[in-house]
Amino acid sequence: MGSQWTKDKIYKKSVRDGYRARSAYKLIDINERFNIVRRSDNVVDLGAAPGSWLQVLRTMTEGQLLGVDLNPIVPMENVITVTGDFTAPDIQQKILELMPLVNVVVCDASPHLSGAKAYDQARVMALNEDALRFTEKLLKQGGNFVMKSFQGVDFNELVDLVKERFYSVRVIRATATRRGSTECYIIAKNFIGDADDDRKQISE
Template sequence: MGSQWTKDNIYRKSVREGYRARSAYKLIDINQRFNIIRKTDNVVDLGAAPGSWLQVLRTMTEGQLLGVDLNPIVPMENVITVTGDFTTPEIQEKIMEHMPLVNVVVCDAAPHLSGAKAYDQARIMALNEDALRFAEKLLKQGGNFVMKSFQGTDFNELLELVKERFYSVRVIRSTATRRGSTECYIVAKNFIGDADDDRKKSSE
């Protein structure tokens, strides 16, 4: 009963404040706690539909924003949207053409779940790994990465992969996550990057 009330309460709040989904409050919570996004950051949002994280990002940065999703995203001012699968080379090239310099990558994407726990967890981990690999292509040195995941089989292995590429990695549960859910967020700061990639070296 409590979890249902939490769901309804946050949903009503999102409608009242004009957000496209309740997930908006997850990004607000994460940024308040970890200061992931700064005022001039260029940000790519993977799995962005319906666009609630893009709505929040517009209030956090004056930099360029791009959202990509399999489903079309209702346009919003000063936001580039791409419809397609971000795991494919064609869509990745299109994103990189629009966003040659990226400070932050966020990913709230999750596959449609079948209800078969082992199968679903494997698909979640595969999507997480795809998001991580693409983030590595996009981010400049010192950049930040936030990704939704679910704790379960192979989660620790995924976490180790992230730790190999970022100096600071935390796993957190958002205050807006439904009770009883295994959903969590990997918050990775300060991308190690490639010392030979002059284009993506930090200017700080």
């Protein structure tokens, strides 16, 4: 592929280090700064293909990992992979059955962009809200959530929704984000949860 990004220094580093995508360094950066994932955590990765975040997560936790994406994820040891739309009820149910206890949800997903700014931003916000709603079903109380988004119309409203569900919420740019991009990450810690949900009360 003759992309301008083939000359990107971080892209070249990802090839040398054996990561499937340059986005691996974004998760490394986020975890170093915010301590999202602990050694015993079970983690679900929404929009996981090609699997670079799963590669990084394997070095961060000894817990169970699951990645889901519309595109097949090349298998890796000790990782459950699901091919399908994480917004679809049947896929969500499958994930809930496979992962009865989840400490962390990460989501680096974004829709295919058309170049029409307003249309693309609306689709990004819709996907973010879908990811947030599913995360509420997955996470135990006190769990953490990382989600990629793009600053623009309705972004502040999205952040407010996250703040209703987590005690600590930050918006940051990862160091590996390309210059000029509106890409950002919402870092949400300590999920408020539902005190009546026994599934989320399981001790670590």
